[in-house]
Amino acid sequence: MKSLFLFFFLAVSAAIYAQSASTAIKPKPSYCNEPPEAYDSRKNASAVKPAALPKFNSKPVMEYRVQVAILRKTDPTKYPFHRSLVARYQPCEEVWIVESKQSFRNRQDAEKLRAELAKMGYGGAYITTLVGYE
Incomplete structure (x- = not known):
């Protein structure tokens, strides 16, 4: 016994x-615990100004993504998601963001995906706005 x-x-x-x-x-x-260092606030900054930041020939473009869930203290591998979705881990916030793999230039395309996902049971899906560069 x-x-x-x-x-x-x-x-x-x-x-x-x-x-x-x-x-x-x-x-x-x-x-995550350290504040970002400003470009001109170095500890051993000399009297000489640092070189200017490089300039790029890119322009900002508005893009849209469909977010489905924000998971805190939950492992996304335990749940099956639609093939158009991906889970990204945000280590500083300690959350998983479940969103569309693709970002859309046209908001109507994002609305179509959101409506399609809502029909499949993702009723809380919403659209986020991003700034992309081209």
Whole structure:
């Protein structure tokens, strides 16, 4: 009887440890706790002005994406998502963003995907606006 109880206790302990190890939250990267450094606020800044930032021949373009969910303390691999969706991890916020793989230049195209996803059960889907560069 003692050996049966010991076996049961060890089996339950191993199962709990395996589950907690697989769902452990990864620590935040160090850059999440540090404020961003301004371009002109270096500690050993000399009297000479730094070189100007490079200029690019790109122009901003408005784009749209469909977001479906923001998952906190939940692993997205446990849930099946539509083939047009992807989950991205945001380490500083410790959340998963589930959104469309594709970004759309035309808001009507994003609305079509949102309506299609709403028919499939993603009723809380919404459109986010992005700034892209070309």
